Amino acid sequence: MAAALILSACGSGERNDGNDIGDGGTAGAAEVSPECVDAELESTEIGVTDKAIVVQVSADTGAPAAPGLASGSVDAVEAWAAEVNANGGLACRQVEVKTYDSKMDPTESRNAMVSSCESAFASVGDTMLAAADSRPLAECKDQAGSETGQPQLQTLGLFANQYCNDTTYFLFGPSGDPCPAKEGKRELTGATAISDYLQAEAGGETHGMFGVSADNVSTLATSVAVFEVMANGGMKIDRMIGAKSTDTSAEYTPRATALKDDESQFVMWGAPFPGFIQLRQEAVAQGVKSVEHWLCTACYDPAFVDAAGEVGPGTVVPLSHLPFEEAEGNEELGTFTEKVKTHNLFAALAWSDGRLFEEAVNRVVEADGVNGLTRAALLEQLDGITDFTNDGMIAKTTPSAKEATVCNVFVELTDDGKWERAFPEAEGEFHCGDLGRVVIDPATAFKG
Structure with missing residues (x-):
């Protein structure tokens, strides 16, 4: 990611x-x-x-x-x-x-x-x-x-x-x-690995909500490029959500309602995990049934498992390093x-x-x-160091290349609070996609 x-x-x-x-x-x-x-x-x-x-x-x-x-x-x-x-x-x-x-x-x-x-x-x-x-x-x-x-x-x-x-x-x-x-309109790149995973799970094109941290305006703007690359890969954008760390639980009520109204099939959450937990709790309270895939970039953390409780299982996280398990x-x-x-x-x-x-x-x-x-x-x-993997612990990267990574491994939280590899299946391996390209002005493209 x-x-x-x-x-x-x-x-x-x-x-x-x-x-x-x-x-x-x-x-x-x-x-x-x-x-x-x-x-x-x-x-x-x-x-x-x-x-x-x-x-x-x-x-x-x-x-x-x-x-x-x-x-x-x-x-x-x-x-x-x-x-x-x-x-x-x-x-x-x-x-x-x-x-x-x-x-x-x-x-x-x-x-x-x-x-x-x-x-x-x-x-x-x-x-x-x-x-x-x-x-x-x-x-x-x-x-x-x-x-x-x-x-x-x-x-x-x-x-x-x-x-x-x-x-x-x-x-x-x-x-x-x-x-x-x-500045302005320009070509940006983003990895397709997450799109590849979700398409494989959904069996074709799918649509959902994208959430990103709004604590930093610069990050909010550049994240749109990633969303657009995913959309080009078959992950249609229902809504973009800019979530702040200071958002209260009341602010997640209309966000969960939006999931229900749009019949969103997935949530792609790139903000701090407390907001993800609040969204899942509110979705349960409102009886949201359409979301089949809950993806969260920040949730592979013991603190998330403890805080999420009953709404944690089923969470999928894309990692750029091997699972600690x-x-x-x-x-x-x-x-x-x-x-x-x-x-x-x-x-x-x-x-x-x-x-x-x-x-x-x-x-x-x-x-x-x-x-x-x-x-x-x-x-x-x-x-001169290329294709660095730290002896296979992390996905392949060339630190001087200034490019987004294209490789991930996906883990899913089970009902007993344990993380298990979800994709690809073979232990020790990463799924490597491509670099997708979009031409946008990220400063004006956010629609949240």
Whole structure:
């Protein structure tokens, strides 16, 4: 699912530890690689000393409207660093993690980038859903004083003027806004995987309601492109709903009535899951019988299962990573579920960002040695990484491509509160569709 539909309550547990250096999980004796025994290490770049590589994870952990939203990103990066350090570190150095709470606020998001530029080698696992742009990273000067820019590995790409930055790499992407960022009517792309799934389930064309978060106007506009791609794939739009986190239960009464009046066959919900729960509860109260498929991008979360109760079963979620229930079948996923306490989308992607950074650093060392770590060298190696899957844990992606992902796996919540794979059937596999294309002005196309 395009990242524009995932402004959601993916995290749980409030976190307020902005701008701190974590211990990187360095407890215990770390193994020392043979090539590091006699290495004379140097301070080669901002954030790279003879002993440590400093990375920063900036995430929306203390937003008043959604406390703990992206805490999973911080948990995952810290756990990844601990795992790396326990196995000898990177480039003969230990990884130190600095955190910054961006509070889902544009100003704090910018401050986070400035902080990272000044003290960290790279940003890893960033989850800032209100970041307006990446200029502080693009204009970041390196240790030599050159405006090289700072590498940023972020979980999701939301806005073109942010993810189009040359030094920004995201795992799963936007609604296909072109780079460089443009305004007005233009061609946008979106994945067809969800349309493929729903058509397979419905046996042909189907119609329903599309819901998206209205907490951020920019996200609301770009999400329309995803809807239109789905509509072209056979998912007719009955109505578009812009849902805010502050919406009361009374505001879901007419939305459920609309489902009944339209005889909608599905709901595609890309807003925070509390609204999805309220819609399902109101649909039950009004006796809505037509909806056969309830899809929710934000619901693969223990907090949803607990909160949804009797209306939760039957919920289907498209994932860009393997289901956590399949940890025994994928070694990397097993390591993640063992080492990271938070199991949700943001955590899975931030952990994978750590692995992406790890691969790029190892490539630098292979090419230039343990003292070859510079931001310019890291950027060069990141540009060359294609078809990254983190050993099969996530769907295939090329972080520098600036394209929407086309692959998903779908899970469904059962009556006993367990998630089971729904599509495709084979464990460990993803369904990969195509990139659909539409020509619209997303700023004016929303009809909710």
